[in-house]
Amino acid sequence: MCLQSLYVYSHMIEVNDLRKAFGDVEAVRGVSFSVAAGEVFGFLGPNGAGKTTTINMLCTLAKPTSGSATVAGHDVASERDDVRRHIGLVFQDPTLDGHLTAGQNLKLHAELYGVPSELVAPRMEQVLTMVGLMDRRGHEVKTFSGGMRRRLEIARGLMHSPRVLFLDEPTIGLDPQTRSSIWRYIHELREREEITIFMTTHYMDEAEFCDRIAIMDQGQIVALDTPAALKAQVGADRIKIETEDDDAALEALHPYDAKRSEGGIAFYVPEGAQFVPRLFAELEVPITSVSVSRPSLDDVFMSFTGKTIRDAESAPDGNRMIMRAMTGRR
Amino acid sequence: MSTLDVVRVIVPERSYRNELRAIKIVWLRELIRTRKDRLGMVTSLVQPLLFLFVLGSGLGSTTFIYPGILCMSVMFTAIFSAATIVWDREFGFLREMMVAPVRRSSIVIGKCLGGATVASLQGVILIVLAPLADVSYSVPLVLGIFGLMLLLSFAMTAFGVMLAVRIKQMQSFMRLTQMLIMPMFFISGALFPVTELPGWLAFLNRLDPITYAVDPMRRLVLGGDTPGVTWFGWPVPAGLEVLMIAVLGLIMLAIAVWEFSDTE
Ligand SMILES: Nc1ncnc2c1ncn2[C@@H]1O[C@H](COP(=O)(O)OP(=O)(O)OP(=O)(O)O)[C@@H](O)[C@H]1O
Ligand SMILES: [Mg+2]
Numbered sequence A: 001m002c003l004q005s006l007y008v009y010s011h012m013i014e015v016n017d018l019r020k021a022f023g024d025v026e027a028v029r030g031v032s033f034s035v036a037a038g039e040v041f042g043f044l045g046p047n048g049a050g051k052t053t054t055i056n057m058l059c060t061l062a063k064p065t066s067g068s069a070t071v072a073g074h075d076v077a078s079e080r081d082d083v084r085r086h087i088g089l090v091f092q093d094p095t096l097d098g099h100l101t102a103g104q105n106l107k108l109h110a111e112l113y114g115v116p117s118e119l120v121a122p123r124m125e126q127v128l129t130m131v132g133l134m135d136r137r138g139h140e141v142k143t144f145s146g147g148m149r150r151r152l153e154i155a156r157g158l159m160h161s162p163r164v165l166f167l168d169e170p171t172i173g174l175d176p177q178t179r180s181s182i183w184r185y186i187h188e189l190r191e192r193e194e195i196t197i198f199m200t201t202h203y204m205d206e207a208e209f210c211d212r213i214a215i216m217d218q219g220q221i222v223a224l225d226t227p228a229a230l231k232a233q234v235g236a237d238r239i240k241i242e243t244e245d246d247d248a249a250l251e252a253l254h255p256y257d258a259k260r261s262e263g264g265i266a267f268y269v270p271e272g273a274q275f276v277p278r279l280f281a282e283l284e285v286p287i288t289s290v291s292v293s294r295p296s297l298d299d300v301f302m303s304f305t306g307k308t309i310r311d312a313e314s315a316p317d318g319n320r321m322i323m324r325a326m327t328g329r330r
Numbered sequence B: 001m002s003t004l005d006v007v008r009v010i011v012p013e014r015s016y017r018n019e020l021r022a023i024k025i026v027w028l029r030e031l032i033r034t035r036k037d038r039l040g041m042v043t044s045l046v047q048p049l050l051f052l053f054v055l056g057s058g059l060g061s062t063t064f065i066y067p068g069i070l071c072m073s074v075m076f077t078a079i080f081s082a083a084t085i086v087w088d089r090e091f092g093f094l095r096e097m098m099v100a101p102v103r104r105s106s107i108v109i110g111k112c113l114g115g116a117t118v119a120s121l122q123g124v125i126l127i128v129l130a131p132l133a134d135v136s137y138s139v140p141l142v143l144g145i146f147g148l149m150l151l152l153s154f155a156m157t158a159f160g161v162m163l164a165v166r167i168k169q170m171q172s173f174m175r176l177t178q179m180l181i182m183p184m185f186f187i188s189g190a191l192f193p194v195t196e197l198p199g200w201l202a203f204l205n206r207l208d209p210i211t212y213a214v215d216p217m218r219r220l221v222l223g224g225d226t227p228g229v230t231w232f233g234w235p236v237p238a239g240l241e242v243l244m245i246a247v248l249g250l251i252m253l254a255i256a257v258w259e260f261s262d263t264e
Helices: A003-010 A051-058 A080-086 A102-112 A117-130 A146-158 A176-192 A227-234 A246-252 A272-282 A297-305 A317-327 B016-036 B038-059 B062-090 B093-098 B104-128 B139-166 B170-187 B199-207 B211-222 B238-262
Strands: A011-022 A025-036 A040-044 A066-071 A087-090 A164-168 A196-201 A212-217 A220-225 A237-243 A259-261 A264-269 A287-293
Touching: A011 A051, A011 A196, A025 A051, A025 A196, A025 A212, A025 A220, A040 A051, A051 A066, A051 A164, A051 A196, A080 A087, A087 A146, A102 A117, A102 A146, A102 B016, A102 B093, A117 A146, A117 A176, A146 A164, A146 A176, A176 A196, A212 A227, A212 A297, A220 A227, A220 A297, A227 A297, A237 A246, A237 A272, A246 A264, A272 A287, B016 B038, B016 B062, B016 B104, B038 B062, B038 B104, B062 B093, B062 B104, B062 B139, B062 B170, B062 B211, B093 B104, B104 B139, B104 B238, B139 B170, B139 B211, B139 B238, B170 B199, B211 B238
Parallel strands: A040 A196, A040 A212, A087 A164, A164 A196
Antiparallel strands: A011 A025, A011 A066, A212 A220, A237 A264, A237 A287, A259 A264
16 A cells, blocks of 8 residues: 555545535534544434534535535545445344346346446455355245345445445344344454444444444534543442432432432442442442442533433333334334 | 455446446346236236227227227336336335445446336237237237337336336325326326317317327337328428437436435
């Protein structure tokens, strides 16, 4: 690789004060960031934060209202075709042709992208094998399960060896097993191919897999760093106790802004481990259990946006997934 | 698998060869989808056959309306073909085509050629049935009919695509096309001679583009002895009629391409 191309690709994605308004709805209000080649970069944010809108601008499907962005060294507004040649996309909503077979869907993609004919078959075999669908290549896509379709879409996005792969909520509505296999492909990918991955997600545990994450809320990036650094910024440990008289304990812990949580009481202190002995010594209510946890990305999200990503309600994990699947917008 | 055996693809810059590949694959997709839709093929034959044999026999003029029925079959199939753009949008597949590094015009052209091919193939079944309508074959006749069908179906698909690009819902598309196509079909004179019409109908008839597709078709089938369409007493030559359909088709194609390039 010559020096110049090293320079060009040192930032695979560069975004500068990008904005998008639909009428008087400002979906994206000036975001700036850059993504290095080979990075897995995540966008984390609640519904309507503007994640998809940002992706649409980066992949040339929507024109920015103002601001600029380059992908693989090409401007998304003035060099659309060059951008398109270098990116692969997995949209939030499915975009397969159910009447065609898996193989036909990939073939169609290869033809649209001008993949050299002699490479179509070997590349198809490679991407289908990777997502474990090689033996289903001749089946119509409408007979596939949701997880299989998702895997096929990922394979399709990779057919033309893109430099940047955009994944808009690749694991939404999938069972935990399929989710983890999708993450396995993503890790495999970065080992085998020189690829940069830009993805969005709702799941905190998935955000942990990213090299860096940007937390997006109401069209703006409110925090951007590695998951570890973000957690360090929050700085506080979470203490959760159960007591024999929660009301009295709440009253006593008022200075720490304690709140009821999942049948107990939770609050934050800078050094959890040192605080526990004091707690036992000073709290007059008998304590039946105590736990101290390091900050999670949930806490990070909370501290930057003032709410949990579950939009201020405490639905258990399973429901959350189902609810998302049902309310997923097209 | 090791890092070494990764098949690396380099997507080439845009070229005419690639645009042709894109047109071809979009065209092929229409054919594949139609081939799988056997039921659709059968049901879309029901209406023309009903008109031809039931209405035709009832009026005692199967041969006379045969050319009009050919046009009808082609018109409806072509419009349904264009409707798949609306489906593709609803089911998301349109986006897959929209982000590909090819011209939007290639996609529209592929789509129109696909629709034209499907509609003409449907028409071939009706050509095969010609003897049942007392039309006797000859090579020039069959070639001529097939050529006219190709042209009409291309123009009709372009018309459909032009509408489909703007319409986001299948139901609205269906209602709109029904509202436009039925009158166009009836007014065109597909089912009656256009020489002795009352003034208002003659006026509408001469404005209806389908008139100029039905007329040359009828002249071919019935031979030279049919009085054709006239403008203020001047018999319009068949060549001019064909040219009008071709030009209209190209204009609508251009509008469709232009609209499609404009959508986000
Ligand atoms: N085509 C559009 N027309 C009008 N408003 C739009 C359009 N697309 C998005 N919006 C609005 O822009 C905002 C951001 O939407 P966007 O789809 O980018 O959110 P998101 O972060 O992807 O959310 P989700 O997690 O639900 O996918 C929302 O308020 C949405 O209503
Ligand atoms: Mg989204």
